[in-house]
Amino acid sequence: MKTLALVTAVAASGHDDDLAPLLDACADAGLHARAVAWDDPTVSWSRFDSALLRSPWDYTERLPEFLAWCEHADRVTHLMNPLNVVRWNTDKHYLADLATVGIPVVPTRFVEPDAEPMDALAAFLDEFDAGEFVVKPTVSAGARDTQRYARDQQFVAGNHIGRLLEQERSVMLQPYVASVDQHGETALLYFNGRFSHAARKGAQLPPGEGARQAPMALGDIVATTATPAEQALAERILTAAMRLRQLEDPLAYARIDLLTGADGLPQLLELELTEPSLFFAQAPGSAARFAAVLASRLADGTVRARMATA
Structure with a gap:
């Protein structure tokens, strides 16, 4: 039986609603899957066929520290997540890459650590006639350290x-996209393309909520049917990401x-390729x-072959 590490974190214990059903489904598919924390120093990653x-x-x-662990894990076992995708997708500067190749992305301007915050905010508000806008770090998960502001809240936003x-x-x-209050976000899930x-x-x-500190997303989540336009854009985005990362x-x-x-028309808010x-x-x-x-990938014989030639 092939062994698979489903990589979580000590801090995420009890928060991953997908983990239990995935463990059960892996067992039904003939995989021995274990949930293990990347930051647990007692784990011997070489004992797994893949992670x-x-x-x-x-x-x-x-x-x-996390990226260094990913490199280590990929040396001692096979990390199913390509390293060049992990490095790229864990920082939301990737949105600029996708916009450059023609993907309709929610308008985004980046402010780097050497910038003057109020000057950068003033330039952004001059460019966009936005009644509300969003401030978020480029490395974040679950809306952590992210906040929505009205245009007259420039001082606190700065x-x-x-x-x-x-x-x-x-x-x-980013300008706040008003449609989200009524329609929310549509998340399209793809497995093996x-x-x-x-x-x-x-x-x-x-509105009016302070910056969230929990790294896990909240909010109502329900099943929906993606529109043809949403599916078409999602497939364009996947194709663009494959080309950008040379996959x-x-x-x-x-x-x-x-x-x-x-x-x-639909616009890309986020592309989740690392830990969705x-x-x-x-x-x-x-x-x-x-x-x-996952079972097919482990059974096709490519895992150990890639490790042997790495």
């Missing part, structure tokens, strides 16, 4: 930007989070479909 990033959600606070920059964290500024299911996530940033094989999983822009929630509870049978993908 998959599942919920290492504290990496945003320890990114260099302080938020300044705090992040003082921590040597890059910052994103094929569409599996979609979920609707409620608005993550209620030949599809990724084990991908989640594409879309919003509806002012023109009524997969919303198994909203799509009966989806855990089994994903476990079948």
Whole structure:
């Protein structure tokens, strides 16, 4: 029986709703899967045939350490998540890469640690006639350290930007997309490059709420049907990501989070390729479909072959 490490974190214990159904589905698919924390020093990773990033959600606070662990894990076992994808996707500067190749991305401006926060915010507000806007770090998960502001809250927003920059964290500024309050976000899930299911996530940033500190996303999540336009854009995004990262094989999983822009067309909010929630509870049978993908990858003989030639 092939052994698979489903990589989580000590801090994420009890918070990953996908983990239990995935463990059960892996057992049904003939895999011996274990949930193990990337930051547990007692784990012998070489004992696993492969490892998959599942919920290492504290990496945003320890990114260099986490990336170094990923490199180590890929040396001693096979990390299903390609390293060049992990390095790219854990920092939301990737949105600029996708926008450059023509993907409609929620308008985003980046503020780097050497910038003056109020000047950067003023330039952003001069460029965008936004009644509300969002401040978030480029390395974050679950809306952590992210906040929604009204246009007349420039002073407090500038302080938020300044705090992040003082921590040597890059910052994103985005106009708030009003449609999310009514329609939420549409998350499209792909397994092995094929569409599996979609979920609707409620608005993550209620007006007047302070910056969230929990690294896990909140809000109502329900099953939904992706529109043809949403599916078409999601597939364009996956194709673009494959080309940008020079990948030949599809990724084990991908989640594409879309919003509806002012023109009524979908826009990319986030592309989750490293540790996405997969919303198994909203799509009966989806855990089994994903476990079948993992079993196929472990059974095809390429795992140890890649390790032997690395």
